[in-house]
Amino acid sequence: MVQLERGNLTCREPMDRHVSWRAGGVAARCYAPRNRQDLISFVTDRPGSEMLYVVGLGSNLLVRDGGLDATVVLMHGALRETEVNHDGTHGTLLDVEAGVAAPKVARMAGRMGLEGAEFLAGIPGTLGGALAMNAGCYGSQTWDHVVSVMTLDRNGKVRVRQPDDYDIGYRHVALKEVVTGGLEPGGEWFLSARLAFTPGSAARAREKMRDLLSRRVATQPLDQPNAGSIFRNPEGGFAARLIESCGLKGARVGQAQVSPRHANFIVNLGGATASDIESLILEVQEEVWARQGVKLVMEVRIVGQSEKQAEVA
Ligand SMILES: Cc1cc2nc3c(=O)[nH]c(=O)nc-3n(C[C@H](O)[C@H](O)[C@H](O)COP(=O)(O)OP(=O)(O)OC[C@H]3O[C@@H](n4cnc5c(N)ncnc54)[C@H](O)[C@@H]3O)c2cc1C
Incomplete structure (x- = not known):
């Protein structure tokens, strides 16, 4: 039998280490899974009464000073696999796990001569966070490129979902179906997404990323x-x-x-x-x-x- 590699569980984890504001209180517990399989098994094994809260790169998040009475699950560095696939409808598809940094997705797509992912280059979160927030800028948003997502619920059940399963708007994503089970509102986490972009030119994608990043440097207190x-x-x-x-x-x-x-x-x-x-x-x-x-x-x-x-x- 193959032994499952386990991640790392800590108690009273200072969340200022995990959010870009570098401020805030502690999480009662914090788990950094090894990989997707370990995450699924961890979620399945935790007592049903325990609140779980998923954190990507913490670039849109603040934990109040009195702390969070939950187990925070850190996705970045844990769910980090990417894969290239193809189908007759979309051509090239990128299958990306939720812990991969959004700028990495932009660079990967660009290197492959795909255009449309450039906006992700300046969003300093994970793909999971970008899916949860429908992150976007300069006229583009994450869900414009989602073919399907894989999700995990509090009971450890994995599902493949289509964009039609969600209400999607400006910085808003909500599952239409109500899933009970004690995660944060929404009831499911994103494990990965299948993304499609437009065939184009690697040089143009690189140029656009450079342009968008220099606009940010000029206007934001980075x-x-x-x-x-x-x-x-x-x-x-x-x-x-x-x-x-x-x-x-x-x-x-x-x-x-x-x-x-x-x-x-x-x-x-x-x-x-x-x-x-x-x-x-x-x-x-x-x-x-x-x-x-x-x-x-x-x-x-x-x-x-x-x-x-x-x-x-
Ligand atoms: C300098 C700077 C510039 C930014 N520019 C932009 C911008 O141009 N456009 C924009 O939209 N945002 C921007 N943001 C905000 C932020 O980067 C995005 O919202 C990003 O998508 C958050 O990703 P994250 O991994 O950091 O999520 P986190 O901050 O870790 O989490 C945000 C929310 O998403 C949930 N979440 C995270 N991962 C998952 C998952 N796998 N499944 C389900 N829920 C999940 C969390 O529970 C939390 O509620 C910017 C932030 C900074 C610091």
Whole structure:
């Protein structure tokens, strides 16, 4: 019998190590699986009452200072396989596991002379995170390229699903069917995706990636810990413009600051707490509502409990 390789389980894992904001509380437990098979077996074996929460590269995530009473499962570095396939309808297909970094998918597609994946080059998360968020930029989004996905539910059941199984919108993906079983809302995780891009030129793809990345370097505070855009753009407008027009660039709570370079980014100046960041987000939301009458909707995900809630518990 082949012995299953097991991953690594730790307790009280500081989540500031696993999120791009470099801030926040601890997770009660944290599991880094070895591979897909190990992940499936881990999920199947954990007590049904235990909450599991999947984390990719933590580039859109904050865990409150009182911590997360769950087992965090780290996908990056664990589900990292890629495979090239072909079919009569789409031609070349990329089968990519959820823990693979999105920029790697962009580079892989580009090297193969496929175009359309360039936007992923500047998204510093995993493919799993990009599927969960329908990440996108510059007019492209992840689900435009999904042929099918493989998912895992809390009971360890693996399914292949089609895009039609989901409600998909701007930074929004939700399974139409309600799957019960105690994972985070949605009930299933992404294990991998089958992606299709357009046959084209490797040189053009490389050039486009270079162009998109230089636009980011020019406009985003990439040298300071951040989580990308805090708010979704409202219909027909830009969150950054609304925030800037309220004079909020540079506004601070503790060590969290609305980036003077990009008003829809909040940066950690060094030692910010999750509470500093969340308070600043709420302040910005209230100001824009009061002055512009627009209710900005958060794009970043905030989980766990505040320090006060943790004391009471
Ligand atoms: C500098 C910077 C620039 C950014 N630019 C963009 C941009 O242009 N466009 C854009 O859309 N986003 C952008 N982001 C935000 C972020 O990179 C994306 O949302 C990314 O897709 C998140 O991936 P992740 O692996 O880091 O997810 P995480 O932050 O780890 O998780 C985000 C959410 O996805 C869930 N999740 C993660 N993996 C899975 C999985 N396998 N199955 C089910 N759920 C899962 C998590 O539970 C969590 O709720 C940017 C962030 C930064 C820091």
